[in-house]
Amino acid sequence: TKLDGTTIDRTFTASIADPQPRTLYNINVDATLEDGKIVFHIIVDEGFDTVDIDLGDATGNPNANWSPGEEWIDERDGEAYGTVEIGTQVWMSENLRAVAYPDGEPIPEVQDDVTWWSNNTPAYSWLYNDQATYERPYGAYYNYYVIEHKELCPAGWHMPTMQDWEDLESFVVNDGYPGSVGEALKATYSWANDNNGTNAYGFSAVAAGARWTVFDYVGELTYWWVAPDTYYTGPYSSGITANFFPWGDYTYRVGLNVRCIKE
Structure with missing residues (x-):
């Protein structure tokens, strides 16, 4: 949400070449304001062929929605x-x-x-x-x-x-x-x-x-x-x-x- 109260929604996709199984990859998202737009810079250390990003709760806890049986x-x-x-x-x-x-x-x-x-x-x-x-x-x-x-x-x-x-x-x-x-x-x-x-x-x-x-x-x-x-x-x-x-x-x-x- 911008200071004037308007909201900007953006959808992005990404692919990772040669993903390795059973390997954890960290994705750091840096949101900056440029010319009225929110721009995400994605840095992927390594990845799976499908990457699921759990945003967690407001504190950033990755286990906020965890249930027994899940990682x-x-x-x-x-x-x-x-x-x-x-x-x-x-x-x-x-x-x-x-x-x-x-x-x-x-x-x-x-x-x-x-x-x-x-x-x-x-x-x-x-x-x-x-x-x-x-x-x-x-x-x-x-x-x-x-x-x-x-x-x-x-x-x-x-x-x-x-x-x-x-x-x-x-x-x-x-x-x-x-x-x-x-x-x-x-x-x-x-x-x-x-x-x-x-x-x-x-x-x-x-x-x-x-x-x-x-x-x-x-x-x-x-x-x-x-x-x-x-x-x-x-x-x-x-x-x-x-x-x-x-x-x-x-x-x-x-x-x-x-x-x-x-x-």
Whole structure:
């Protein structure tokens, strides 16, 4: 709306050459007044063959109209995460990929094996130190110093407690799923020796293994860090092996994945 009260409507279209799948692209729109017209300058870093722009609410919140089952945009880095509602819980259906805390504090990346295992401060890595290949679907691997330092999940989400994991397990058991909890929550790919799951609830757990000095058990198991609480005050984890849903305690220096649950 112009100062004289008149409104100008404009429609624009755009195309992006060679769009890449499962890649988030930021579109910045700069509206300026030139000779009585509103002119939009569109800067596209990358794009899909179809680009949907969610303008959000008046505050610019990209998740203003979000519902469980839709992607959640992590505002710290623009990463989009699938979500799934399982019983009374809403989980991200992907491992976290954040390389900074929600307040912007960066988390150092450590690639060298010796440095990783001797380090006693927050650090993350990518599987086999190859972000381009393994960022999706495996996510980042964090040592427990990252978890202990401060909340890692985006605003509106939190690191699951052991109770959250136990509630998830209880729901699957009581829901009458005919197989094991592990089978129900595992993805239909990435698991070795014909141990792929049915992904019956859309949780999509991939066999990410873990990082000790080096990466190990990739294809065989996956573990996620458990948020510290009044009982579990150290580096505890919950995870999936071939068909089981175990928990265990680990050293601070092991690298595990993180899943977030909605508050």
